Amino acid sequence: MQTIVIGHKNPDMDSICSAIGYAELKRLTGNTDVIAARAGNTNERIDFVLHKFGVDAPELITDLSPRVRDVMADEVISITADSSIYEAIQLIEHKQLRGVPVIDGQFHCLGLLSAFKVLHHLVPSRDDTASARVVTAALEEIFHTFAGRMIQGEPALEERDYLLLVGAMGQESFKKRVLRYEGRRVVVILGDREEIQMEAIRAGAAAVVVTGDTPVSAEVLEAAKKHGTTIATSPYDTATTVLLARGAVKVGRKLDSEFVSFPPDALLAAARDEAAPSAQFIFPVIDEGRLVGILSKSDFLKTVPRQLILVDHNELSQAVTGADTLPIVEILDHHRLGGISTHSPILFWNHPVGSASTIVAMCFDQLGVPIPKHIAGLLMAGLISDTLNLSSPTATPVDARILERLAAIAETEPARLAEEIFSVGSPLLTMTPEQAIAADCKEYSEANVRFSVSQIEEISFSHFHKKQKALTEALNAHCRACGYLFATLMVTDINTQNSLLLVCGAEAFLHRIDYPRLAHNQWDLKGVVSRKKQLLPYLLDRLHGMRPE
Ligand SMILES: [Mn+2]
Numbered sequence: 355m356q357t358i359v360i361g362h363k364n365p366d367m368d369s370i371c372s373a374i375g376y377a378e379l380k381r382l383t384g385n386t387d388v389i390a391a392r393a394g395n396t397n398e399r400i401d402f403v404l405h406k407f408g409v410d411a412p413e414l415i416t417d418l419s420p421r422v423r424d425v426m427a428d429e430v431i432s433i434t435a436d437s438s439i440y441e442a443i444q445l446i447e448h449k450q451l452r453g454v455p456v457i458d459g460q461f462h463c464l465g466l467l468s469a470f471k472v473l474h475h476l477v478p479s480r481d482d483t484a485s486a487r488v489v490t491a492a493l494e495e496i497f498h499t500f501a502g503r504m505i506q507g508e509p510a511l512e513e514r515d516y517l518l519l520v521g522a523m524g525q526e527s528f529k530k531r532v533l534r535y536e537g538r539r540v541v542v543i544l545g546d547r548e549e550i551q552m553e554a555i556r557a558g559a560a561a562v563v564v565t566g567d568t569p570v571s572a573e574v575l576e577a578a579k580k581h582g583t584t585i586a587t588s589p590y591d592t593a594t595t596v597l598l599a600r601g602a603v604k605v606g607r608k609l610d611s612e613f614v615s616f617p618p619d620a621l622l623a624a625a626r627d628e629a630a631p632s633a634q635f636i637f638p639v640i641d642e643g644r645l646v647g648i649l650s651k652s653d654f655l656k657t658v659p660r661q662l663i664l665v666d667h668n669e670l671s672q673a674v675t676g677a678d679t680l681p682i683v684e685i686l687d688h689h690r691l692g693g694i695s696t697h698s699p700i701l702f703w704n705h706p707v708g709s710a711s712t713i714v715a716m717c718f719d720q721l722g723v724p725i726p727k728h729i730a731g732l733l734m735a736g737l738i739s740d741t742l743n744l745s746s747p748t749a750t751p752v753d754a755r756i757l758e759r760l761a762a763i764a765e766t767e768p769a770r771l772a773e774e775i776f777s778v779g780s781p782l783l784t785m786t787p788e789q790a791i792a793a794d795c796k797e798y799s800e801a802n803v804r805f806s807v808s809q810i811e812e813i814s815f816s817h818f819h820k821k822q823k824a825l826t827e828a829l830n831a832h833c834r835a836c837g838y839l840f841a842t843l844m845v846t847d848i849n850t851q852n853s854l855l856l857v858c859g860a861e862a863f864l865h866r867i868d869y870p871r872l873a874h875n876q877w878d879l880k881g882v883v884s885r886k887k888q889l890l891p892y893l894l895d896r897l898h899g900m901r902p903e
Pocket of ligand 1: 368369666688708709710740
């Protein structure tokens with residue numbers, strides 16, 4: 355069972371650092387199959403911190419919905435098209451299959467061979483009996499199916515259409531019959547009836563198979579040599595020998611070349627819908643033309659061996675796509691509760707401290723696990739970033755105490771690290787307006803309306819005024835595209851501890867904002883720096899006071 359530790363969509367520093375830190379704690383406490391992941395791209399500030407502490411970015415996972423590859427059988431039992439039906443029967447019986455995929459030498463799937471198709475070949479319907487006696491194979495391959503021994507002639511490797519003829523009738527009737535066919539296409543199968551053996555040879559039969567391991571006379575062998583007829587013996591009686599010989603037909607001639615297949619990345623739910631009405635017994639999984647797995651209908655009932663730990667969020671609307679398809683086993687967060695429900699009891703630690711990184715550090719302490727130096731550095735970055743180096747109203751005495759401890763372990767000065775983080779990659783300078791809005795955007799769903807709150811941190815407002823118009827346009831487009839009641843962008847100056855607020859959307863809502871208005875879409879938020887502790891409660895209050903339309 356793989357455990358994925360992951361933060362919210364549009365990951366910020368705290369989301370990334372707390373996920374890496376908590377995954378590391380899980381590993382240090384004996385959970386071997388655990389990875390940290392991120393639900394979106396990093397930004398320059400995050401990249402700077404990861405580089406500074408020598409850590410790779412967590413794996414990018416943007417959709418956790420189960421895929422075909424999660425449940426398919428990847429040890430594929432297959433058969434090549436040039437194998438005989440006899441070999442296919444052995445395989446199907448031995449492995450207890452309902453059929454097998456048929457491949458060529460390069461693992462391309464050519465079709466499917468079902469046990470039903472094999473049965474139909476062995477027991478044809480009455481209308482098909484004429485073709486049922488024709489076997490397309492090399493003589494050697496036909497002999498091989500009944501463990502025959504060649505006692506006269508050269509091994510003929512050339513594949514041809516051979517007609518199986520049983521020499522069971524009287525000499526005159528047989529002679530008439532065998533002459534109806536092209537001799538070189540005929541394989542006569544019979545017991546120790548020497549006069550019929552001689553008729554077959556004189557008619558120029560390709561081969562005579564003498565069944566029941568009965569001896570063949572010197573005269574017959576001599577005549578065969580003269581007429582170029584191959585003589586083989588079979589240890590089985592005539593009826594059995596014919597049955598087995600028919601198994602020499604190549605699998606490639608009996609396969610169903612029309613079949614439903616899936617790529618390994620196909621969504622399992624979509625594959626299930628497509629597979630459900632199909633009579634197909636198995637579904638090849640094909641990647642770049644090659645057969646890489648097999649999906650059976652029973653595979654759709656399997657549980658995907660994966661579970662989630664959410665950090666820095668607890669609302670499904672902020673979680674990675676597909677999070678609702680996997681069990682959530684733990685949540686570590688410091689936000690409002692967003693109405694998540696689970697099937698089983700889970701570890702849920704929601705603590706209104708300044709960052710999820712703070713909680714991760716507390717988890718290390720609680721379990722008595724020393725915090726590795728590089729993890730301490732990352733947790734510092736998450737904490738500093740979320741609390742604007744303890745200056746945000748979200749910062750608590752717990753954060754201050756934890757930051758001091760982390761600083762000692764990481765041997766890093768918090769003020770210095772804060773300065774480094776916030777001076778890298780100003781969102782307003784390095785991003786397009788669309789990117790600046792999307793970089794740290796959280797969607798909320800409340801009282802039947804949806805809205806978003808984006809936040810960017812700058813070390814001054816100097817770049818804002820130039821970008822103000824473009825930002826407002828982009829925010830408007832974002833609001834309309836997502837169908838929100840309103841969308842907001844909070845631009846925070848971490849030095850002066852003030853913010854500017856852009857809001858686009860329903861006029862009725864804009865009217866209710868009573869901060870000092872600087873322009874139609876812009877308000878002055880003096881002393882406001884925290885989205886969740888200051889702005890979000892304010893917006894929710896404004897929203898709840900609105901009359902229903
Ligand atoms: Mn956070």
